[in-house]
Amino acid sequence: MTEPRYDVIAIGNAIVDVMAPCTDDLIEELDLNKGGMTLVDEDGAKRLYDAMGPAREISGGSAANTLAGLSAMGAQCAFIGQVAD
Numbered sequence: 001m002t003e004p005r006y007d008v009i010a011i012g013n014a015i016v017d018v019m020a021p022c023t024d025d026l027i028e029e030l031d032l033n034k035g036g037m038t039l040v041d042e043d044g045a046k047r048l049y050d051a052m053g054p055a056r057e058i059s060g061g062s063a064a065n066t067l068a069g070l071s072a073m074g075a076q077c078a079f080i081g082q083v084a085d
Contacts, residue, residue: 012063014081020055
């Protein structure tokens with residue numbers, strides 16, 4: 001029998017975290033919670049991108065983050081997800 005290629009495979013939402021420096025005034029103007037997380041639709045994302053400066057996009061979501069931790073401990077991991085349509 002063939003050995004398995006992965007120790008863990010996760011299926012999850014392919015969430016993208018967007019990180020950008022901003023002022024407290026902008027957070028208040030956009031009705032956001034400092035230090036919080038907000039899921040947004042396409043219109044909400046456009047509104048945020050238009051209001052903020054340069055940003056970093058980083059893959060996220062609980063399934064992907066769990067695999068990142070397991071991988072750091074030596075596990076062979078794979079993720080199945082989709083971004084956009």
